[in-house]
Amino acid sequence: MKSLNRSGRRYALLDIETTKATPPLGLSSHMSGVAVLVRRKGRPVDFWMEELPKEVCTPEDLMRRIGDKSGLQTLKACIRDELRPPVRSTRLPSLTVAVCTRDRPKRLARCLKSLLSMETSAFGLSVSMEILVIDNAPSTSETSTLADSLPGVSYFLEPRPGLDFARNRALKEAGGDLLAYVDDDVIADSGWLAGLMEAWMEHPDAAAFTGQVLPYQLSTKAQILFEKRGGFRRGFNTIRYAQKLDGHPAYPFSAGVFGTGANMAFRTRILKRLNGFDEALDTGPPLPAAGDHDIFCRLIRGGYSIVYKPEFLVFHEHRRELKALLRQYWSWGLGVMALVNKWQQADPTQCRKLRYLIRTWFSSHLRELAGCFIGKAPIPVYMVLAEIAGGIAGLMGGYGRSVRRIERIREQYPCSPKAQSRKQ
Amino acid sequence: MTSKQLHMTRFKPWKILHVDMSRGISSLSSDLGIQGLFVVFWWNNIPLGQRWIPAKQLPMRSAELREHALAAIGPAVGRYLLGRSFEASLSNRSPEACIPDFKALTELEQPLSRLERQLSLPPANATGPSVSVVVCTRERPGRLKRCLGSLQDLNPVPGEILVVDNAPTSEATRRIVAHFPYIHYIREPRPGLDVARNRGICKASGDIVAFTDDDTTVHPDWVSRIRQGFEDPDVMAVTGLALPAELETEAQYLFETHWGFGRGYVQRVFGTAYFERSRSRGAPAWEIGAGANMAFRRSVFNEVGLFDERLDVGAAGCSGDSEMWYRILARGWKCLYQPTAVVYHYHRRDMGDLHHQIHSYMRGHVAALLIQFERHRHWGNLRRILVSLPWYYAPLTLQGALNGFSGRESTLPDEIRGCLSGIRFYLCNRGAEQSIRPIRRSRPTGKGV
Numbered sequence: 001m002k003s004l005n006r007s008g009r010r011y012a013l014l015d016i017e018t019t020k021a022t023p024p025l026g027l028s029s030h031m032s033g034v035a036v037l038v039r040r041k042g043r044p045v046d047f048w049m050e051e052l053p054k055e056v057c058t059p060e061d062l063m064r065r066i067g068d069k070s071g072l073q074t075l076k077a078c079i080r081d082e083l084r085p086p087v088r089s090t091r092l093p094s095l096t097v098a099v100c101t102r103d104r105p106k107r108l109a110r111c112l113k114s115l116l117s118m119e120t121s122a123f124g125l126s127v128s129m130e131i132l133v134i135d136n137a138p139s140t141s142e143t144s145t146l147a148d149s150l151p152g153v154s155y156f157l158e159p160r161p162g163l164d165f166a167r168n169r170a171l172k173e174a175g176g177d178l179l180a181y182v183d184d185d186v187i188a189d190s191g192w193l194a195g196l197m198e199a200w201m202e203h204p205d206a207a208a209f210t211g212q213v214l215p216y217q218l219s220t221k222a223q224i225l226f227e228k229r230g231g232f233r234r235g236f237n238t239i240r241y242a243q244k245l246d247g248h249p250a251y252p253f254s255a256g257v258f259g260t261g262a263n264m265a266f267r268t269r270i271l272k273r274l275n276g277f278d279e280a281l282d283t284g285p286p287l288p289a290a291g292d293h294d295i296f297c298r299l300i301r302g303g304y305s306i307v308y309k310p311e312f313l314v315f316h317e318h319r320r321e322l323k324a325l326l327r328q329y330w331s332w333g334l335g336v337m338a339l340v341n342k343w344q345q346a347d348p349t350q351c352r353k354l355r356y357l358i359r360t361w362f363s364s365h366l367r368e369l370a371g372c373f374i375g376k377a378p379i380p381v382y383m384v385l386a387e388i389a390g391g392i393a394g395l396m397g398g399y400g401r402s403v404r405r406i407e408r409i410r411e412q413y414p415c416s417p418k419a420q421s422r423k424q
Numbered sequence: 425m426t427s428k429q430l431h432m433t434r435f436k437p438w439k440i441l442h443v444d445m446s447r448g449i450s451s452l453s454s455d456l457g458i459q460g461l462f463v464v465f466w467w468n469n470i471p472l473g474q475r476w477i478p479a480k481q482l483p484m485r486s487a488e489l490r491e492h493a494l495a496a497i498g499p500a501v502g503r504y505l506l507g508r509s510f511e512a513s514l515s516n517r518s519p520e521a522c523i524p525d526f527k528a529l530t531e532l533e534q535p536l537s538r539l540e541r542q543l544s545l546p547p548a549n550a551t552g553p554s555v556s557v558v559v560c561t562r563e564r565p566g567r568l569k570r571c572l573g574s575l576q577d578l579n580p581v582p583g584e585i586l587v588v589d590n591a592p593t594s595e596a597t598r599r600i601v602a603h604f605p606y607i608h609y610i611r612e613p614r615p616g617l618d619v620a621r622n623r624g625i626c627k628a629s630g631d632i633v634a635f636t637d638d639d640t641t642v643h644p645d646w647v648s649r650i651r652q653g654f655e656d657p658d659v660m661a662v663t664g665l666a667l668p669a670e671l672e673t674e675a676q677y678l679f680e681t682h683w684g685f686g687r688g689y690v691q692r693v694f695g696t697a698y699f700e701r702s703r704s705r706g707a708p709a710w711e712i713g714a715g716a717n718m719a720f721r722r723s724v725f726n727e728v729g730l731f732d733e734r735l736d737v738g739a740a741g742c743s744g745d746s747e748m749w750y751r752i753l754a755r756g757w758k759c760l761y762q763p764t765a766v767v768y769h770y771h772r773r774d775m776g777d778l779h780h781q782i783h784s785y786m787r788g789h790v791a792a793l794l795i796q797f798e799r800h801r802h803w804g805n806l807r808r809i810l811v812s813l814p815w816y817y818a819p820l821t822l823q824g825a826l827n828g829f830s831g832r833e834s835t836l837p838d839e840i841r842g843c844l845s846g847i848r849f850y851l852c853n854r855g856a857e858q859s860i861r862p863i864r865r866s867r868p869t870g871k872g873v
Contacts, residue, residue: 018530067526075502076494078532083445083490202487237495240488244480 011035011049011218016066017042018074034062035218035227038070040077042191043311046070046236047214049227073236087123089201093177094128095193096268098170100163101135101184105142107317108133112150114187122194123201129193130154134170137161160413162406163282164291171268171276178209180265186314187216195311196265203240207270207304208296210234210259211312222325223318228378232260232316239308241300250357252300253343253350255336261292263314274298278342280402281335287402288327290335294342329383330390336361337394338402345399361391438462438476438671445472445536449490454482462671462680465493467536469645470543470764471665472497473689500689500763504539505532543764545648553654554583555647555719556630560620561589561638565596567770572604574641582647583630584608588623590738591615616738617715618731625725634719640767641669649765650719658695660724660757661749663713664765665689675778676771682832683782685714685769692761699753706793706808707750712759715745717767728755734853735792740846741784743792750796775834783838783845790846798854813843 011033018040035049048069097115101108112131120129133147135157147155158169167181180196182188189195192211199209213232218224227233241258245251252258261282274295282291296306319325340354369384371377377384436459443449444466452461460478464471473496477484484492506528532538546552557575561568568587575585585607589597591614601609612623625633634650636642643649646664653662666685671677680686699707715736728751736744749759772778790809797805817840824833 018526063526067529071506071526071529072498072502074529075506075532075535076498078529078535079497079501080490080494082534082536083449083493085448085486203485238487238491240485242481246478246481 009033009221009224011224013037013215013218014062015039018045033218033224035215036062036066036070037214038066038074040074041081043077044189044191044212044214044236044313045077046073047233049218087201089123089125092122092125092127092197093200094130094175095178095180095196095265096130096132096170096174096176097180097182098132098134098167098174099182099184100158100166100170101133101143102137102161103139103143104184105146108143108184109146111182111184111186111188112146112153114189115182116150116152118188118190118193120193122197127193127197128176130176132156132170132173134158134166136163136166160409161284162279162409163284164277164279165409167282167291168276168279171271174268177268178265179268179271181261181263182314183262183316185216185317186213186262187317189313189315191311192313195309195313199238199307199309199312202238203305203307205305206240206307207267207299207302208306209265209312210296210306210308211263211265211314212236212310213260213262213314213316216315216317220320222320222322225322225379225383226318226325226328231318232262234259234308234310236310238310241296241306241308243300243303243305250353250360252297253340253353253357255293255332255357255361258293258296258306259308262316263312264292265312266295270299270304271295274302280399280406281338283402283406287331287334287338287398289331290339293335294339297339297343326383326386329379329387333365333387333390333392334394334398335390337391338398339394341394341397341399358395362388365391435459435674435677436479437673438677440464440668440671442466443489443493444468445493446540449486449493451486452477452482452484452489455479459677462668463489463492463496464667465497467497468540469643470539471667471689471766472500474686497689500691501535501539503690504542505535543652545645545652548580548648552651553631554629555632555634555651556624556628556722557582557585557634557636557647558621558624558628559585559587559636559638560617560624561587561597562591562615562620563593563596564638565600568597568638569600569603571636571638571640571642572600572607575607576604577644578642578647579644580648581606582634584628586610586624586627588612588620588627590617590620616733617736618733618739618744621736621744622730622733625722625730628722631722632719633722635715635717636767637716637769639770640666640716643766643768646717646765646767649762653719653760653762653765654721656758656760658758659693659760660721660752661712661759662719662765663687663749663759663761664717664767665763666714666717666767666769669768669770671771673773673775675773675775678831678835679771679778679781682835683785684771685716687711687713687761687763689763691763694749694753694759694761696753696756702804703802704804704807705812706796706802706804706806707753709750709753710743710746710789712746712749713761714769715742716769717765718745719765720748724752724757728752732792732795734795734850735788737784739853740788740791740849741786741842742788743785744788747792747795750792751799754800754802779835779838782835783842786839786842787846787849790843791850794847794850809843809847817843 009032012031014036016036016038018038033049033051037044038046099111115131120127131153133153133155135143137159144155147153156169156173158166196209212234215227215231218227248254277291278294281287281294299306319328340358343350344354365384365388368377372381372384439458439461441461441463443463446468458479460476463475463477465473475492475496559571587601587607588610590612598609601607610623610627612620632654650662668680671680694712702708731744732747734740735747736742752759772781793805793809820836824836829836
């Protein structure tokens with residue numbers, strides 16, 4: 001195993017299939033904790049992480065812990081299998097997978113490999129799947145060389161810098177009924193496609209699907225902190241987001257309820273009807289977030305529903321450096337509040353909900369800040385402060401600044417870019 | 425009062441829906457006339473969980489309802505299949521907490537079918553202890569008729585069914601009972617539910633005496649499930665699940681959500697460990713079940729005595745049942761909560777009745793605590809009256825004063841008055857203790873039919 005990070009803190013990641021005899025679980029002594037993904041017949045059932053005690057943790061010990069923590073979830077999975085009706089569909093939708101990337105060929109290669117090695121059938125029906133790589137304002141030709149070398153991958157160049165430019169480009173090129181977006185720093189689980197197809201069969205009227213995002217590795221302090229604070233996890237129960245959500249008065253604006261853009265899929269037709277993503281979001285430095293949340297909210301406000309499906313699973317490589325993590329939290333705060341900015345201008349009738357959102361968002365972060373001082377919050381003070389600072393920056397016209405910048409980019413690339421694709 | 429009436433007119437009913445998952449889970453359509461659905465999930469004849477689904481979440485696809493079902497039934501299924509260890513891992517309350525056997529869990533396949541086999545009933549003609557069903561009633565012929573009608577569907581038929589007519593003022597009850605060929609009519613002129621129950625016990629000939637109220641209907645398996653509960657010789661009392669039969673008025677909804685008889689879907693054994701653990705705070709014997717659905721070994725009454733006639737309707741107001749369970753636990757025997765034994769209870773429909781009922785509940789509750797203290801000298805009962813109840817009511821009263829006593833708080837004044845009146849009732853009736861001794865008293869003549 002390759003290691004190491006400077007602080008010597010690492011979590012072992014275990015992927016445990018409960019229906020098979022478990023191999024002896026070796027935990028080397030320099031692991032400071034353990035994160036366990038429990039599966040039943042390949043389906044993810046539960047995930048938890050825990051600091052390990054100083055003394056040696058035996059395999060039996062670990063199994064006992066798993067039984068204790070994941071007992072109910074495993075049982076529920078077991079009942080779910082019994083209650084699941086037989087598949088009646090005769091046809092599955094065709095799927096386009098878009099990976100938007102910029103100068104990260106190594107991670108992209110890993111991501112594409114996981115997609116290409118996936119079984120292209122689910123429930124005995126074959127799925128036609130195309131993979132698009134959208135190269136966003138690259139500085140080298142490495143991505144293009146990589147995409148060319150892989151059969152079954154189409155390459156598109158999007159010169160205008162900004163993730164949502166790239167995503168809209170994918171929307172333009174997509175030929176599938178469903179369009180899935182994954183980030184280049186994820187690895188799709190082997191059940192990813194089947195999970196998405198099952199969600200589609202169970203909810204044929206849903207406009208979008210989001211999935212579970214678990215850590216790919218927990219080998220630096222930043223990664224562990226991020227995951228401890230909840231990471232991108234959304235639990236292991238299927239959730240259908242319709243026009244109302246219990247316990248969320250600010251719904252659909254409440255931050256982060258739907259899932260994340262690292263792993264999401266849309267009905268291509270409906271996404272086109274909504275004119276795709278807002279290109280002033282997810283732009284890099286000025287406003288590097290919130291494009292996913294914006295489109296989810298617009299879907300809900302348009303009367304559509306979204307389904308979260310835990311089996312639609314990817315593993316995400318979190319930021320390795322504390323500095324990068326800090327920036328990520330800052331951008332989350334910025335993104336949430338910039339969106340509030342945007343919606344306030346777009347639809348004044350929603351002001352009450354948005355004011356409520358601002359109030360609760362800031363008060364919950366201040367509570368977390370207080371928690372930092374009594375040692376109850378998982379992340380250090382400066383991270384929370386960064387998120388709050390981001391929120392304030394977002395409220396102070398973050399969205400307007402980004403829109404002006406995007407206008408400049410659009411002027412810079414006056415005509416719509418020519419399709420520079422080399423299809424395989 | 426006018427605001428209260430206004431509130432009532434605006435109340436939309438909850439619809440009760442029984443879903444048998446063994447026949448598949450279908451989708452739910454939307455319904456504008458209701459406030460929501462109260463869904464009870466069954467696997468064949470085994471109730472496993474429930475869920476309140478507000479109307480705004482409708483229509484609901486079957487896949488989504490399945491997720492609701494899973495969340496609702498998980499604990500009950502785990503308790504049946506994986507035993508007490510599973511229950512322990514769900515709540516930290518139990519000191520004998522141990523971890524579910526992970527291996528058993530991983531080897532589990534088709535858990536619901538397995539559960540059905542595990543809980544299967546013996547054939548109807550199998551021998552076992554005989555059961556006497558006792559229904560106590562007073563001038564409610566319409567409801568009694570509905571109840572007796574459901575008793576006709578019991579399979580297997582119980583050894584006998586007795587209707588105790590408590591201090592009747594008309595012949596209506598007798599006429600209703602005469603319609604049913606195998607039901608015995610007993611008249612008990614002295615008013616009081618526990619007087620009537622005691623009369624029923626004295627007249628009953630079965631090994632097991634099962635009680636239900638006149639405002640219920642019973643599930644066809646009710647008697648056989650109760651009999652199943654007595655398989656353990658240490659179990660002296662069995663209680664069962666009392667589901668709401670309708671939730672059409674605000675009074676019924678409030679009763680179900682805050683007072684209801686629902687004790688959940690997880691089988692529970694109440695024994696010495698439970699009793700000793702909670703004794704210092706007054707063992708909460710009312711958690712064991714509801715008088716509308718309970719049964720005892722007849723022999724236990726010779727050991728611990730009959731129901732205390734100072735309690736329950738017609739006297740203090742209620743808690744005659746829980747006081748009996750308390751005595752059983754104090755003697756070291758077990759009570760079993762058996763959720764597979766189901767009755768459906770028709771709650772009081774109007775607010776006035778509810779207020780009255782809540783008042784008598786608290787009155788009976790406090791009186792029962794004092795009686796338990798008098799019998800056993802367990803100080804926990806006094807502690808509950810002097811510490812726990814005031815501690816519980818102080819913040820609620822404050823909240824009620826601020827929000828104007830609506831919803832949950834609307835019954836608060838009745839509850840507090842009930843508590844105080846319970847103390848007064850006990851002090852006035854301290855001398856009446858002899859009536860509850862298991863001695864053979866001269867019984868007022870009643871005409872058994």
